[in-house]
Amino acid sequence: MRAAHQTGNTLEVSSGREALELSTMRQVTWRILPYLMICYLVSYIDRVNIGFAALQMRSEMDLGNDVFGTGASLFLVTYCIFSVPANLALQKFGARRWIGTMMVVWGAVSIGMVMIDGRWSFYAFRLLLGAAEAGFLPGVIFYISRWFPKAYRGQVSALFLVAIPASSAIGSPISASLLQLHGGLGLSGWQWMFLLEGLPAVLLGVGFVLFMNNEPEDARWLSRDSRQWLQHSLEAERSQIAELSGAKKASVWTALCNPAVIALSLIYAGVISVGICLSLWQPIIIKSYGLTDFQTGLINSVPFCIATVAMIWWGRSSDRHNDRTWHTFWPLALSGAALLAAMVFHSLPAVVVILTLALIGTYAAKGPFWAMVTQWCPENISAVGIAVVSAVGSIAAALSTYLLGEIQKATGSFSLALLPLIALAVVASVVLLVAGLRRRALEKV
Template identity: 45%
Template sequence: MSQSTIAAAGGAKSDIETSTINAISWRLIPFLILAYFFSYLDRVNLGFAALTMNAELKFTPLIFAWGAGIFFIGYFIFEVPSNLALEKFGASRWIARIMVTWGIISALMATVSGEWSFYILRFLLGVAEAGFFPGIILYLTYWYPAEYRARFLAAFALAVPVSTVIGAPISGYLLNLDGVMGLKGWQWLFIIEGIPSVLLGIVTWFYLTDKPERADWLSADQKAWLSARLKAELAAKQAATHLTLGQALSSPKVIALSLIYFGFVGALYGMQFWLPQIVKAFGLTNVQTGFVTAIPYLFGTVAMILWARHSDATRERVAHVGAPLLLTAIALGASSYLTDPTATMVALTIAGIGVFCTFAVFWTLPTAWLSGTAAAGAIALINSIGNLAGFGGPYLIGWVKEATGNTSTGLLGLAILPLIAGLLVFAGQHKSAVEFAGQPQER
């Protein structure tokens, strides 16, 4: 978030522009990364809990797949209403509510005793967390001009790979708490990783500022500059297309973006929930599994930052979304044919790079031409439809594993989702010129 970073998207910036973007970024981005870190960790730590929980509770691969995926059914049902509530009640209150409730339910996962308690708590976790991610995407459009969005959306989304880079080894260690105070290691994992979300949710209520005009940490000149820039962009969007909420939700473009996101999410969560078990099958301990599982996400983190900066610098979005999806498909397909552990991890690392490069830029596509309530509803719809793949991807691998005893064919089937998504990106001709309308062209 240095001055050189900010200047990357174009020519020299004015002092007021540089100072405003710096002030916003240091105030919001680190806090939002931390919040999303715990959100994502609480969502996917099930993959590590499964290393011991499945055997202790006698969960088959299919039961685990249902439990992993049913989260996304609750998430889907409540996603759009939750994002509209954020638009109505304000980010600080609604995001705080989301974080406190998901943290409590995540910790309660330690009480799972059988198949149905597993399904119910995972479903409720999805209900509780619905609206958080699209809410933050919408929230960032209140603060950042379009020119800056890819890099700062990527900065926020860094929490996803980082949650595994840091969380995977920690989760591996927490499993070793087996027997402490009479609890299993997987129970301690859920409790210890759920509590921080509750505490951070309470802080969120007081820390987040809903809109720039309420930011007493910006000067009057900074508020004036930001307001003028955002109003110019909004006017350009509305001149190009102005949609009601209903029109946005039924727009073919929104539906296409939802399907593209579906392909991306299927690959993301198919890897996320099953990678620890794939790695553990190499004959590693729980702690070793944690460190090896982190490798694709470590490389993905670096690639994500560089890819977002490149997209902003070139002011191009479509190829920056479509190409990584095709790379992911190829790498997942290749991994299904490999038997050597090292070669398998190389292929899965390349798949991880493709996944996170896609994540870095994807959300610039809908935010380029949507605003207001239409943006709130459409972003939530795209995210909710896309996240249904969070059920389909893990379930596909679980079904194949139960039928065949291995995950190889499942990874090959999973590769089809990002392949179709990548082709849709290029076929759909998602133009992003409007994104940079209303601002000087400095290149």
Template identity: 40%
Template sequence: MTSTAAQTNEVVLEQAYKKVTLHLLPFIFICYLFNYFDRVNVGFAKLQMLDDLHLSETVYGLGAGIFFVGYVLFGVPSNLMLRKVGARRWIAVLMMLWGSLSASLMLVKSPTSFYVLRFLTGVAEAGFFPGIVLYFTHWFPSARRGRIMALFMSAIPVSGLLGGPFSGWILDHFAQGQGGLAGWQWLYLLQGIPTVLLGVAVLFCLNDGIKQARWLDEREQTLLLAALAEDEQNKPKGAADSFASVLRNPAVWMLGMIYFCIQSGVYAINFWLPSIIKTLGFQNAQVIGWLSAIPYLIAGIFMVLVGRSADKHHERRWHVMVPMLMGMTGLIVAANFAHSPLIAMLGLTLATMGALTGLPMFWPLPAGYLSAAAAAGGLALINSLGQMAGFLSPYLVGWIKDATHSTDLALYILAGVMLLGVLLVSRIPAATVNR
């Protein structure tokens, strides 16, 4: 191929990636935004629900966390099903199902019904995130996934930025009860219904892969498929090539543990940030909502900047370790200065920036260990191992708060878990993941 032809192909390829990004990412971003609304709005519902239903902090922590039991158990089967029936249809089914279950939380009357609905919602959501991560591997090579994952997962801080004030407004506006429903019931209902509608829209907005995308011309499809094939050929020797080899690969289990460490900090923030802010002396639900938006706003900006840096420098390990160290430091600051609202908020902001940025920066790492054939099961297994933190972290915080009337000890423990994650990332060979 002449240099002119190669340059022309490069220009066409870049245009194709821009087209793919603009076609897929905004819609998937919105879907993930409501995924996170439905997952963590229980943190705001807690501000009223516990008193209305006479539930303890431990019951709340168990209910918040039991979601992830279902999530972990069904993560791998759900992702394998996605590969069998196609992303478009399976993601649509999952969204319609979990949106309905999330809205049904308005019907909770007892700890048992709370536990059952949270568990079933976790089952329904289990395949969405690992399915989307797998879906991106059908469109983007490893070298482009840092920025794509950062843009996609910036839905998490945006969900906090928008969801905090919105949830606070719902609780405040419906505080006296309207239509026979309490504020926390309206919260579940108004944030669950849009997910069902988005699930229907998935059937019309997503394609299963490059070959099914009629909005790409033949040349664009050819170049995109060639880039994926080259990326697959360049994987390090020894990458897992089947689900059986995934289970036998110690590196995959280590990656699951690293993701667990990151998620421990993330879920402590997601489920307890409103309550921690309340303990700083703020009582109004709307004020709590606006204050909880601040850490998420700053984290969203930081996440995108770090994602660009990781792809630009083709460096992965430090772009995970530095945010994790920031998250650890922020949790320690928040625990040490609980008596000072300003410093405690700065600590929570630093923790949110670090923990949330660690999430998208982690996901390019498994590409060095998994072939395309093993990606569906491998990514789901790593995600499921990490999501165990979603059960243990909220329950730990709730149990310690009931026992000590403070969240400080829990924040110290979670900071230590994040430090463990940093040490594990440092053991990954740079040559395996820096692409």
């Protein structure tokens, strides 16, 4: 009887903890995730809408594809340079104030792009925008790790990062429509686009400062029991990561020399480059088939819509199977294979299918990948390590974006210009397999 009574009490306690966990995570998810998704949606629209602006700017200012490729890649140069300092500042000033401030600044820079009048001002504003946005993604990934236990991060990261394909799925027809305002109040269509798409970042940045919290302990909208459970769960996971990785003095150099950070950086180079290059160049590739700006916007949105759905489904699968390695590897392989097919098939329908498969791969990999980053990075270098990974990926994306423009200009072929992306996908896949298998072996010891 006593044993049965004890068993019953144990089941009740277990059931109570599960109910507390579900209630807590439901509140945290609905309070934090939608706002983060909207912020990143706006961030990515402001980052890649240059692809649609180029449809008019190239003819108005006589900018060639090589100039466009250079300008597009310059964003990533300053993005890389300022990623680590921005995340160090985030640790000093707190996520709420720092992320909100970044959003206001990049919104103002995006609006200021209406003043572009040639090659050099185009380059200058892309450099400024890269510096302003540099700390946002690594900052938010770090922010997610302060609120969500690792069992939830695959799906949460995928849902947050779904803003990337969604930005093009939603932003493509919006940007194409804003181009139709050409001539209104003496402004070109691309100027209206920058003006109206930059304003939301300013408003959302102010809202971030007013409504978001830095840590669970600051969340008065959670009950005391919920705050305690969440803090205990997160602290236990951080201790486990520290024991596995070994404690070292936190510094940028420590992060740069950490084997996990090195491997993750090489993997991210393949994950990010395909998505960024296609976001910037895809409108130009599609319009080269003789379509109007509006037709280009509609067709450009299709691959991103499909990638958005695939990204959510794949993130849930990653959490359900508690797997990050294979759920990052297979999408990477799909991207590389799809882009390789572009060497053979050249009709518009075939190109749209190829672009869709490549985008499904690159975006489906992002959720599991960033969940893997927060699990692999030691706690003492977590913020800096995430920023290093983001910075190295940005270097690769900048180089591949630049090379795409140069190769296309030299050969006249967009298919050959995709070769650097194929190489990065292959390298990332190999590094992921080696590092992932080694990591699993260490966890079993």
